[in-house]
Amino acid sequence: MSTTHTRDTVAAGPPPDGTRRPRPLNSAFSRTAPNRPLLGALGIAGLLALWELAPRLGAVPERYFPPVSEVLATLAERATTAPFWEAVGHTLYGWALGLGIALAAAILLGFALGAAPRLRAFTTSTVDFLRPIPSVALIPLAVLVYGTDIRSTLLLVVYACFWLIYIQVLYGVADVDPVAEQTARSYGLGRLARIRYVVWPTTLPYLMTGLRLAAAVGLILSITAQLIIGSPGIGDQITNAQQGGAVALVYAWIVATGILGVVINIGVRALERRVLRWHTSVRGEAAA
Amino acid sequence: MNHQNHQPNHQGERPAMLKVTGLQKIYNGGATAVEAVRDLTFELAEGELVCLVGPSGCGKTTLLKCIAGLMAPTGGTVELADRPVLAPPPGMAVVFQEYGRSLFAWMSVRDNVELPLKEKKLPKARRTELVTESLEAVGLTGFADSYPWQLSGGMQQRVAIARAIAYEPQVLLMDEPFAAVDAQTRADLEDLVREIWQRLGVTVLFVTHDIDEAVYLGERVLVLSNSPTVVQDDITVDLPVERDQLTTRQDERFTDLRARVYAQIQRAKRGTDQPVA
Numbered sequence: 106m107s108t109t110h111t112r113d114t115v116a117a118g119p120p121p122d123g124t125r126r127p128r129p130l131n132s133a134f135s136r137t138a139p140n141r142p143l144l145g146a147l148g149i150a151g152l153l154a155l156w157e158l159a160p161r162l163g164a165v166p167e168r169y170f171p172p173v174s175e176v177l178a179t180l181a182e183r184a185t186t187a188p189f190w191e192a193v194g195h196t197l198y199g200w201a202l203g204l205g206i207a208l209a210a211a212i213l214l215g216f217a218l219g220a221a222p223r224l225r226a227f228t229t230s231t232v233d234f235l236r237p238i239p240s241v242a243l244i245p246l247a248v249l250v251y252g253t254d255i256r257s258t259l260l261l262v263v264y265a266c267f268w269l270i271y272i273q274v275l276y277g278v279a280d281v282d283p284v285a286e287q288t289a290r291s292y293g294l295g296r297l298a299r300i301r302y303v304v305w306p307t308t309l310p311y312l313m314t315g316l317r318l319a320a321a322v323g324l325i326l327s328i329t330a331q332l333i334i335g336s337p338g339i340g341d342q343i344t345n346a347q348q349g350g351a352v353a354l355v356y357a358w359i360v361a362t363g364i365l366g367v368v369i370n371i372g373v374r375a376l377e378r379r380v381l382r383w384h385t386s387v388r389g390e391a392a393a
Numbered sequence: 394m395n396h397q398n399h400q401p402n403h404q405g406e407r408p409a410m411l412k413v414t415g416l417q418k419i420y421n422g423g424a425t426a427v428e429a430v431r432d433l434t435f436e437l438a439e440g441e442l443v444c445l446v447g448p449s450g451c452g453k454t455t456l457l458k459c460i461a462g463l464m465a466p467t468g469g470t471v472e473l474a475d476r477p478v479l480a481p482p483p484g485m486a487v488v489f490q491e492y493g494r495s496l497f498a499w500m501s502v503r504d505n506v507e508l509p510l511k512e513k514k515l516p517k518a519r520r521t522e523l524v525t526e527s528l529e530a531v532g533l534t535g536f537a538d539s540y541p542w543q544l545s546g547g548m549q550q551r552v553a554i555a556r557a558i559a560y561e562p563q564v565l566l567m568d569e570p571f572a573a574v575d576a577q578t579r580a581d582l583e584d585l586v587r588e589i590w591q592r593l594g595v596t597v598l599f600v601t602h603d604i605d606e607a608v609y610l611g612e613r614v615l616v617l618s619n620s621p622t623v624v625q626d627d628i629t630v631d632l633p634v635e636r637d638q639l640t641t642r643q644d645e646r647f648t649d650l651r652a653r654v655y656a657q658i659q660r661a662k663r664g665t666d667q668p669v670a
Contacts, residue, residue, distance in 0.1 A: 284494035291461050291487040292509035292560060302508060306499040383499045383540055 171353045180357035193365070195338035199255055200327040200369075203262025204319060211267050211315070215274025215308075216300065225275070236272070240265035240326050244333055258330040258338075265326050266319035273315030277308030310384050313377045320373045324366055339365075410596040411437040411460070411564050415469035418455050429455045431621035433469070437564070442590050442597040444607035446654060447617030447625075448662045453600045456622070457568050460598070461487050474563060483513070486557035490569040492549040496541040496556075502528070503537040506556045513560075527559035530589060547578030551585070558589060564596045572602070580638050583610055587636060604658065608632075608650045609641060616657040626657045 156173040159165050183189045218225045240261045247257035281304055289299045331340025339362055346354040381387045416433040419426050429452040437443050447453055458464040460471050462481040471478040473485060486509075489495040496505050503524055510520045528534055531551040541549050550570055557565055567586070571579045583606060590597050601607050607614045608630055616626040630650055632641060641647055 282494045284489055284491045285497065287458075287461075287463050288487070288489060288495045290463055291481045291485070292556075293481060293483055293512050294509070295512070298512055302497065302500075306497065309499075383542070388540075388542065 169352060171356060175353050176356040176360060179353040180360055183354070183357060192337065192339050192342045193361070195255075195336075196324075196327050196331065196340070196365070199258040199262060199330070199336075199338060200320075200323050202255075203259045203327065204266050204316075204323045206259065207263045207266035207319060207323070208270055208316065210263075211270035211274050212312070215271050215278060216304070219275055219278025219304075220300075232268075232271075236268040238264075241329060241333075244330070247330070248334055253334050253336045255336060257334050258327055258336055261326045261330045262323045266323045269319040269322060270312065270315035273311040273318075274308055277311030278304060280311070281307045310381055310386065313373075313381060317370070317373045317377065320369050321366065324362075324369060328362055407438040407440060409436045409472075410439040410441070410474055411598065412472040412475075413456075413460065413469070414472070416456065416459060416466050416471065417468035418452070418459060418464070419467040428621040430459070430466075432623050433617075435615055435624055435627070437596050437598060439563075440594045440596055441612055442587075442599065442610065443613045443615060444611035445598060445600045445615045445617065446602065446604060446607045446658065447622065448619055448658055449602055450620060451617045451661070452620050452622040453602075453617065454568060456617075457487075457566055457598075457600055461485060461566055484563035486560040486562035486565050488550070488553050488557050488565070488567045488570045490572050492546065492553045492570075492573070493541075495553055496549055498540065498542055500540075501537065502533065502539050502541060502544075502552050502555075505541065505552060506559050509556065509560050523559040523561070524555075527555040530558060530592075531555045531585060545578075547574045547582060550574060550582060554582075554585065554589070558593065558595070562595060564598065565590075567597065567599045569601055570599075571606070579606075584636075584638065586610060591634070604651055604654045605642070608647060608654060609636060609638075614650075614654055616654060616661065618661045625661050626654075628653060628657075 153173050158172075160167040160170045160172045218228065243261060243264060244257075247260045251257040251260065285303050285307070286299065289303045294302065327338065328340040328343075330336060331338035331342075332344055333340070335341055335344065339358055343355055343358045346358060378387050413436070414434050416430055417428070418430040419428045433456060435443075445453060445456070455464070459466045460478065462471070462478045462485070465479075473482050476482070478485075497508075500508065506524045506527060507520050510523055515523070524537065525534075528537060531554050533548065533551050533555060536544065536548070536552075541552055544552065550573075553570070571582050574582065586597070586599070587610060589595070599607075599610055601610075611630050614626075614628045614630060615624055616628065617623070618625040628650065632644065632646055632650070
């Protein structure tokens with residue numbers, strides 16, 4: 106996951122000089138591209154085979170490391186029950202609500218402070234101090250204030266997601282092309298119109314990067330909160346399974362979180378492609 | 394080109410549309426103040442096409458920004474139809490050199506052209522009419538739904554020109570608009586500007602560093618001095634109204650004028666800013 110993120114962060118922002126926006130070198134990729142899905146599938150197949158064989162051959166103790174067939178069977182069986190989907194629903198609810206709150210707050214504050222350089226300079230040091238505080242360090246505080254309520258989960262998710270998006274929005278707002286800005290002004294676009302038609306589209310690629318990072322981190326924290334605080338959801342289910350000694354079930358839940366992460370990432374990427382179809386990172390080679 | 398509705402005219406025959414008086418711009422970069430423009434005074438009559446040339450770094454862009462109301466001058470005034478320009482006026486449209494950055498990549502060609510008209514609060518029907526007409530005038534009918542980045546550089550600058558004329562300005566400012574396109578496209582676009590100017594009767598101030606372009610396009614050529622900038626020479630281009638890339642450029646008069654502008658620019662570069670007698 107981390108490698109994906111580094112690459113995306115670099116690729117998502119528009120290049121510093123907007124005159125000649127570099128386009129992705131499709132030709133360079135074309136030789137390797139057709140093999141990628143195949144190689145990916147082979148990789149997963151290899152991993153599954155290893156996971157199946159290692160416990161069966163006694164390379165790892167089967168008691169703590171059940172073969173994948175058993176884990177997937179447990180998962181499939183659980184997936185037909187209502188409590189499974191309830192837990193998934195709780196986790197997704199905390200994730201979505203927290204991400205939504207963080208997104209709205211980051212956009213509002215980012216645009217407000219982006220338009221007020223003095224205020225921005227005034228708050229920069231505070232932001233730089235608050236931003237690196239790991240969200241999990243707030244768990245005791247969350248428990249103290251909200252107990253096992255969903256608000257505990259929300260506090261953690263919002264805190265972690267907010268900074269990721271907020272920083273991106275600040276960069277985006279500051280990246281408005283002076284020529285685009287002058288064009289808008291010379292054609293009589295007022296302040297609000299410029300925000301809507303120039304600043305907002307300029308910020309979008311940054312915002313989407315922040316959203317993609319925050320979507321992944323938000324899921325992690327949603328589950329972490331349930332795991333440690335014990336509010337209902339997947340994290341809570343993992344703890345329960347562990348305490349009941351249901352090892353295969355623990356693995357089944359872990360696999361479920363992985364699948365959830367992949368689905369969320371695919372969803373955000375699809376959204377990104379839709380929203381940024383005009384942007385260099387998405388549009389590819391222009392048909393000129 | 395058939396329905397040309399005005400003859401070449403000279404200063405004084407028609408009322409002044411754009412009046413720049415004693416314009417001065419000093420950039421205040423902390424301790425060091427740089428005087429980019431010293432004292433510029435000139436007028437454009439209504440419907441005139443004037444080219445502004447000068448050595449590079451002479452403050453052409455500064456001047457244009459002051460005229461467009463995008464930048465406040467340190468001293469002097471700019472007047473559009475007898476009204477002082479303090480902010481971008483509704484009667485002025487600017488075509489920038491950097492079409493790739495001036496057009497909004499996130500909007501289709503149609504939306505790019507239509508956006509200023511929306512801000513002008515024109516009714517939908519009138520907007521559609523203006524967009525269609527202006528795209529037709531620049532030869533881009535059928536590209537309304539394309540995105541700017543799907544078009545070639547020359548076509549993108551045509552979109553920017555379409556956006557400018559759809560705005561129905563009294564004065565059209567063009568800031569080295571063809572500096573970034575290839576030579577053939579450039580010739581086509583030059584003829585396009587002449588054609589649009591003749592058809593619409595709009596006043597055009599065309600900034601360029603290209604001497605041939607200035608003489609080919611203009612009714613008058615203003616030569617700027619080196620920075621700090623003053624008007625070094627004001628040359629009337631007495632070429633026929635109908636110009637042609639081939640014959641006009643071979644015309645002896647064209648060559649003479651070109652030589653004169655060239656000599657003035659050389660003088661400007663050396664910094665001897667006394668006007669020629």
